[in-house]
Amino acid sequence: MTSLKTLSSYVLGRWHAPEGDTRTVVDPSTEEPLGELGTAGIDFGAVLDHARTIGGPALRSLGFGGRGKLLADLAGAIHGAREELLDLSMACAGTTRSDAKFDLDGATGTLAAYGQFAAELEGRGAFLPDGEGVQLGRTARFWGQHILVPRRGVAVHINAFNFPAWNMAEKMACSLLAGVPVIEKPGTATAMLAWRVAEVIVDSGVLPEGAFQFLCGSTGDLLDRMGPQDVLAFTGSSATGALLRGNANLVRHNVHVNVEADSLNAAVLAPDVDTDAEIYGQFLANIETDIRQKTGQKCTAVRRILVPEAMLDAVREDLVAGLGRIAIGDPREDGVRMGPLASADALRSVREGIAKLAEESEILTGGVDAIREKGFFVAPTLLLAPGDAEVVHELEVFGPVATLIPYSGDVETAIELVNRGGGGLVASLYSNDRAWTEAAVEGISPWHGRVWIGSDRVAGQALAPGMVLPASQHGGPGRAGGGSELGGLRGLEPYLQRTAVQGFQGLVAASFGA
Numbered sequence: 001m002t003s004l005k006t007l008s009s010y011v012l013g014r015w016h017a018p019e020g021d022t023r024t025v026v027d028p029s030t031e032e033p034l035g036e037l038g039t040a041g042i043d044f045g046a047v048l049d050h051a052r053t054i055g056g057p058a059l060r061s062l063g064f065g066g067r068g069k070l071l072a073d074l075a076g077a078i079h080g081a082r083e084e085l086l087d088l089s090m091a092c093a094g095t096t097r098s099d100a101k102f103d104l105d106g107a108t109g110t111l112a113a114y115g116q117f118a119a120e121l122e123g124r125g126a127f128l129p130d131g132e133g134v135q136l137g138r139t140a141r142f143w144g145q146h147i148l149v150p151r152r153g154v155a156v157h158i159n160a161f162n163f164p165a166w167n168m169a170e171k172m173a174c175s176l177l178a179g180v181p182v183i184e185k186p187g188t189a190t191a192m193l194a195w196r197v198a199e200v201i202v203d204s205g206v207l208p209e210g211a212f213q214f215l216c217g218s219t220g221d222l223l224d225r226m227g228p229q230d231v232l233a234f235t236g237s238s239a240t241g242a243l244l245r246g247n248a249n250l251v252r253h254n255v256h257v258n259v260e261a262d263s264l265n266a267a268v269l270a271p272d273v274d275t276d277a278e279i280y281g282q283f284l285a286n287i288e289t290d291i292r293q294k295t296g297q298k299c300t301a302v303r304r305i306l307v308p309e310a311m312l313d314a315v316r317e318d319l320v321a322g323l324g325r326i327a328i329g330d331p332r333e334d335g336v337r338m339g340p341l342a343s344a345d346a347l348r349s350v351r352e353g354i355a356k357l358a359e360e361s362e363i364l365t366g367g368v369d370a371i372r373e374k375g376f377f378v379a380p381t382l383l384l385a386p387g388d389a390e391v392v393h394e395l396e397v398f399g400p401v402a403t404l405i406p407y408s409g410d411v412e413t414a415i416e417l418v419n420r421g422g423g424g425l426v427a428s429l430y431s432n433d434r435a436w437t438e439a440a441v442e443g444i445s446p447w448h449g450r451v452w453i454g455s456d457r458v459a460g461q462a463l464a465p466g467m468v469l470p471a472s473q474h475g476g477p478g479r480a481g482g483g484s485e486l487g488g489l490r491g492l493e494p495y496l497q498r499t500a501v502q503g504f505q506g507l508v509a510a511s512f513g514a
Helices: 044-060 063-080 082-092 097-121 166-178 191-204 238-245 248-252 278-296 309-324 344-357 411-419 434-447 488-495 505-512
Strands: 005-007 009-011 014-016 023-026 033-037 142-150 155-158 182-185 212-214 231-235 256-260 266-269 304-308 362-365 381-384 401-407 427-430 451-454 496-504
Touching: 005 191, 009 044, 033 082, 033 191, 044 142, 044 182, 044 212, 063 082, 063 097, 063 166, 063 191, 082 097, 082 191, 097 166, 097 278, 097 488, 142 488, 142 505, 155 166, 166 182, 166 231, 166 488, 191 212, 231 238, 231 488, 238 248, 238 256, 266 278, 266 411, 278 309, 278 401, 278 427, 278 451, 304 309, 304 411, 309 362, 309 381, 309 401, 344 381, 344 401, 401 411, 411 434, 427 434, 434 451, 488 496, 496 505
Parallel strands: 005 033, 155 182, 155 231, 182 212, 231 256, 266 304, 266 427, 304 401, 381 401, 427 451
Antiparallel strands: 009 014, 009 212, 023 033, 142 496, 362 381
């Protein structure tokens, strides 16, 4: 048995080892304890003040272009530790090497992308003009211009366990480029990987003092000490998101809260697609990837698969066969393509979820049975449910689980079923019929942050719908949390204040205009 590592927090310019009670993180494949973490003894008020008074001014003094260079250097530093981090991901997060790359390369790729986006802002210092100026009075002498200025607070990022590197990096990229220092809190189950990434960040010396702090454990009374210039960004369950939003201090100070929560993402096969179409193969491949990749622990993974009734038998047969070929086990073993869930809690939740879905659905493959004596393993699970089943449109099972739903084929029915999910991060459409696709996009867009369109023209060329790209919006309304991240420079907006500057055109346009 290996000795437990102490996962310290980085606050106030130094590493702080946990004092008192700690929590243990384990290898999800073997259940062997790996490390201990906790934040007892940390003065959270001092942590916030350190970011506001030291980190914020240091970042803002660099201007947008200078901060972009920091992000590029940060991407390089993390990439330099890539091999070590890949091995650690397999041990502490249960990911296959391929899935570990998905997380780590997503992290460095997003940081690098925002470093490139900053090139558009070269020469911009304290603020960004927001749109064109406008005449406000009887003549053009009285002029208005909107600007975006960095908030004078700190960004607290509470990240999910499923992407310990990527989730932290995508939030950091936007906040740091905006000029707002960060306090990062990882998900507990996979905190060891996030902690090691934090060590790489600190050791690199890239970021100015106070710009980056890291809490490996509870946030204590941190939220109760946040103020009106601060930002809270959270990724996780809708229940936890609601609790955070309802924090009395955050409500009192109108702290900006950005939430990415649950999502019953849907994939829709249109009636014009048959098994000979090129996009049909892409449809099967994307669904199998979403179920297998990260053991289904992706906020963008497909949960509901809408198939025309006439295609149901073919799709069911093909998906069951494909999922049956996935080798499951310890990701460090040769040939394994899907590892365990991240924790015992995750395994319990997934098993309970499958059982709940099965009350109104038929299990086609997989299920709740244990498939290994040790570890948090579950088989890829595909169910079949009628469109009027309620639970399939209400419950997200955060694991390798998806449900087939037959529908008539008409676009109105597809729209109604997709939107019953109550708001999603991404919906994917597979069709070569332009009119059907246009109608579907118009019908489901109000309920989704992103709509992915697959056709024969992009088969084999398009990135899968489960891929979160820095240049595109990530977030969604309703059940998905109502938040918004990434989307190129739009991702900076939660960390910037929009202000209308009004006055003499000669001053306003020259000093604050585009």
